[in-house]
Amino acid sequence: MxxxxxxxxxxxxxxxxxxxxxxxxxxxxxxxxxxxxxxxxxxxxxxxxxxxxxxxxxxxxxxxxxxxxxxxxxxTPEHIRAQVDRKLLIEDQYYCAWFFNRQMFIFDYLIARDGFESKTSKHTWLLWSPLIDNNSPEDCYKFQNKLFHVSDLNFEKLAIEHWGQPRRGCRCGLIALTESKAKAKQQEYHGNLNGK
Ligand SMILES: [Zn+2]
Incomplete structure (x- = not known):
């Protein structure tokens, strides 16, 4: 793929x-x-x-x-193109960057999903990785440390929602992980949540 x-x-x-x-x-x-x-x-x-x-x-x-x-x-797909502020695209690199970040997010998702469906890859878990700084929109925060199995329909729903309209400053990415890595991450985050 x-x-x-x-x-x-x-x-x-x-x-x-x-x-x-x-x-x-x-x-x-x-x-x-x-x-x-x-x-x-x-x-x-x-x-x-x-x-x-x-x-x-x-x-x-x-x-x-x-x-x-x-x-x-x-x-970019037509429904996205219809919403573009061309002036902002030219002037603001955070706005401009959203478009390639969106595509690379989908790129990584398609590869991981195909690897799972064709059983050719063990990287079947996805770590949603937002880049968080002063420019990040509020909406990206909730995806910090969120893990999804690649077949999780809820993931697709959330991704479609999140990438439905240009969001200046959003630099969310995906990291594909093996199940054991994903479990270790889950533990790490769970531990953090409990203050361990
Ligand atoms: Zn985001």
Whole structure:
């Protein structure tokens, strides 16, 4: 599954990037941007586009910059796109980051679920891992140290709710764990809860 997701994204990114003219490519190369699809650590196109959007020099080429913004949005589902505040997306990196965090959360979930269903992976537990700081929305706090089995329908429900609309500052992620690791975590958190 991981390979399928990565390869699909790699091909899509290559195809999108190939639409730039030779002139555009020259400009992009001069500011340190290349396609990146063949890079060893390529994972998901949305990460490459996010990096490009943070390239200050790209902003000086508004025409090119907006093509990257459009691509970033094209990589999110329609119901999300309909709610986007484009101005905020351009100005606020916490808001902008939400979109790739959402996709990577789903990416990690799909891989873990597939591993469970096809019995090819023992990482069948998910640790919901919010990054908590001054920028985190209230709603992320409740997921701290929360463990779910990958087949838990309640997890899917909560995830759909949590990722249903852009939330500035939310940087929730998922960590897939084996059952023994998950049990150890549970114990650790339970212990903490009891002040042990
Ligand atoms: Zn969150």
């Amino acid at each position: 991981r390979e399928r997701l990565v390869e699909g994204s790699r091909e899509a990114h290559k195809k999108w990037f190939s639409q730039f003219s030779a002139n555009d490519i020259d400009v992009l190369t001069s500011i340190g941007l290349d396609c990146g699809a063949d890079h060893q650590f390529f994972k998901q196109e949305i990460l490459n586009i996010f990096d490009a959007l943070r390239n200050r020099k790209l902003k000086k080429h508004p025409c090119l910059y907006h093509r990257f913004v459009n691509r970033y949005l094209d990589l």
